[in-house]
Amino acid sequence: MIQRFDVGARMSEMAVHNGTVYLAGQVAADDTLDITGQTKQVLAAIDALLARAGSDKTKILRAQIFLADIADFPAMNAVWDQWVVPGHTPPRATVQAALARPTWKVEIVVTAAV
Template sequence: MSKQEIERFDVGARMSEMAVHNGVAYLAGQVPEDTNADITGQTAQVLAAIDKLLERAGTNKGRILRAQIFLADRADFAGMNTAWEAWVSAGHTPPRATVIAGLARPEWKVEIVVTAAV
């Protein structure tokens, strides 16, 4: 039995943005760059970052196996869903969990983690 290679993207001292192994892309939590945006804007930024990483892995949002969404404030659930529903591919909506969590930076309203088939 041979070991499958692990390809890592944007490797840093603390973490990588993505790892691909055995036909699956595992993304780190993606967060917004412009923290002045409202929840819908921050979510749209995060989803765009996810699109770019998935493209680098040779896959796309229609192949997401699961998504984990972390919200700083329960009141932002509807606004996050507005951006999410505009982004997901009809007929390919992935299993998803959404939790309220204290994020690493107080200005972040959302963080999203996805796993996708390559």
Template sequence: MSKQEIQRFDIGARLSEMAVHNGVAYLAGQVAEDASADITGQTAQVLTAIDRLLERAGTDKSRILRAQIFLADRADFPGMNAAWDAWVPAGHAPTRATVIAGLARPEWKVEIVITAAV
């Protein structure tokens, strides 16, 4: 029995930005590059980064299976949802969980983890 190949993208010492295995893409938590933006701006940046990674895996946001969203502040929920709702394709909303969490850097307002079919 042969092992299934695991393809890793943007491998670092601590983590890879994405791994693809057995037809599924697993994205690391994505955060905004410009942390000075408000929650809607940070969320839009994160969603753009997700689009880019999914494209590299040969898939897109219509094939997302699960999204895990981490917010630093519960008050940012409406602003995050505004960016999310504008981004998710109609009829393709994935399963999703949103939690309030202390993120690794205080300037980050949102982090999103995605699992998608390839």
């Protein structure tokens, strides 16, 4: 069975199947914030979605991070390093990408175990 959360016409925020949680790309609710603020909002959104699925950040299987400007890499990493649980750092990729809105600075996609 596939369980979908916050289903819209174009996408769902999250799907759970066979013990795995798949999140849509998460972006900041307040796109006027700098990279630090946006990253904090994105990670908080990830925490909230994982909790709804009965999971948490210690169960992340992989993370994909998209930065509008790779120059933001150190500042994003500073927030990430405070958020991630030592000993539970997931495989991760970070790339520079043109995001769907020019005001978004970071988008993160996570896959986790339940």
